[in-house]
Amino acid sequence: MGFIFKTWNKLSLFTRIMIGFALGVAAGLVFGKQAAVLKPLGTILTNLLTMVVAPLVLCLLVCAAADVGDGKKLGRMGVKTVIIFLASTACAIVIGLIFANLMQVGTGVSIEIAKESAKTTAKQISMLDTLISIIPKNPFEALSKQNLLQIIFFALLLGFALMKIGPSGQALLDMFRAGQEAMKKITTIVLEFTPYGVFGLMAQVVGANGPDILIPYIKAIAAMYIASFLYLVVVQAGVMAGLIGRVGPLRFLKTMKEAMTFVFATCSSVATIPLNLECTKKLGVDEETANFVIPFGAVMNMNGTAIYEAIAVVFTAQIFGVPLTVADQVMIMLTATLASIGTAGVPGSGLVMLTIVLTSVHLPMEAIGLLAGIDRILNMARVIPNIVGDAATALIVSRSEGTFKAPEPTGGR
Numbered sequence: 001m002g003f004i005f006k007t008w009n010k011l012s013l014f015t016r017i018m019i020g021f022a023l024g025v026a027a028g029l030v031f032g033k034q035a036a037v038l039k040p041l042g043t044i045l046t047n048l049l050t051m052v053v054a055p056l057v058l059c060l061l062v063c064a065a066a067d068v069g070d071g072k073k074l075g076r077m078g079v080k081t082v083i084i085f086l087a088s089t090a091c092a093i094v095i096g097l098i099f100a101n102l103m104q105v106g107t108g109v110s111i112e113i114a115k116e117s118a119k120t121t122a123k124q125i126s127m128l129d130t131l132i133s134i135i136p137k138n139p140f141e142a143l144s145k146q147n148l149l150q151i152i153f154f155a156l157l158l159g160f161a162l163m164k165i166g167p168s169g170q171a172l173l174d175m176f177r178a179g180q181e182a183m184k185k186i187t188t189i190v191l192e193f194t195p196y197g198v199f200g201l202m203a204q205v206v207g208a209n210g211p212d213i214l215i216p217y218i219k220a221i222a223a224m225y226i227a228s229f230l231y232l233v234v235v236q237a238g239v240m241a242g243l244i245g246r247v248g249p250l251r252f253l254k255t256m257k258e259a260m261t262f263v264f265a266t267c268s269s270v271a272t273i274p275l276n277l278e279c280t281k282k283l284g285v286d287e288e289t290a291n292f293v294i295p296f297g298a299v300m301n302m303n304g305t306a307i308y309e310a311i312a313v314v315f316t317a318q319i320f321g322v323p324l325t326v327a328d329q330v331m332i333m334l335t336a337t338l339a340s341i342g343t344a345g346v347p348g349s350g351l352v353m354l355t356i357v358l359t360s361v362h363l364p365m366e367a368i369g370l371l372a373g374i375d376r377i378l379n380m381a382r383v384i385p386n387i388v389g390d391a392a393t394a395l396i397v398s399r400s401e402g403t404f405k406a407p408e409p410t411g412g413r
Helices: 001-008 013-074 076-102 115-121 127-133 139-144 148-191 194-209 211-242 249-255 255-264 273-283 287-300 301-320 326-339 347-361 365-372 375-401
Strands: none
Touching: 013 148, 013 194, 013 255, 013 347, 013 365, 076 211, 076 287, 076 301, 076 326, 076 375, 115 255, 115 287, 115 301, 127 249, 194 249, 194 365, 194 375, 211 249, 211 301, 249 255, 249 273, 249 375, 255 273, 255 375, 273 287, 287 375, 301 326, 301 365, 301 375, 326 347, 347 365, 365 375
């Protein structure tokens, strides 16, 4: 028995999640509705993720806002970088929403679990009310009720304030930095339970709904890869690099191919920073701009993950039978854009962001477990736009600052 546990613990988290996913599907097919006895495992997972999100988001975004303030010392370059990151992320979310709706990623089966509660909690409110409600009357109440939009607003405001007051706010900022590291560690611990939670959720869902539940997964994966590919080629290579950065799209993609191959294999944007820096400088971006934008982008810029969040939310709404209004989809765009500011460096950041976005439109958290089993497959598609977006942004900033150099030869345009 000890040998089995040692072998299990040596496996990567991805491998363990896939095993939990496969065993959960098998248990659901074999035991049918009796597999509902395993549902508490999924409930524990969703509760753990919900528990960690509010304090994690607060600490991350306070520190991220303060770091943006430090970046502004570089003058216009810092401001341009932030604007491009946010605009490109919003564009990615729109593309994700378009493909998710066109391909109807969550149709083909209807899950009854939490469906009624989802319908009753979904609120139809005006966009003006929604925007006003982002401002918290009491930030501590926002934390206790896990109102994540209000937490994001307060965290960004507090971070900028701490940056402005300088040394007198350093002690409080250091506390948030320590809290950030502590919450990242707790998140890592929580993620260790993911294989068991996924096992319980998949067993219960497949047992209740039969093998038809697997159909939407194929559509979700297809939508993710198609949307990411088109965003990479049209928006990042065509518009950002070609039209604005004035570097041939083919040259841009050929220069970035090593970084894209590496991040596709490792699924780690942070680990790809050195290679991404090298490729970005080969494009002609000056060293100062590249050294600022690329590491900053690894923390803030999540174009591919934004596409994933849009697809995941539409998948969730359709599979649980909850209609999304236009206002809901605008809220998804707003929330995912804001959430992308600080979660990129967190282990399992896709799941953390998904929790935030699902909460903003009152959708069931069970979707996290349903998607976790194919998360690695989806992650391989989303990490490429994540790192390419950083390079394209650096190119635009370098051009606008007049520091762009002639690109190194790469074998043609």
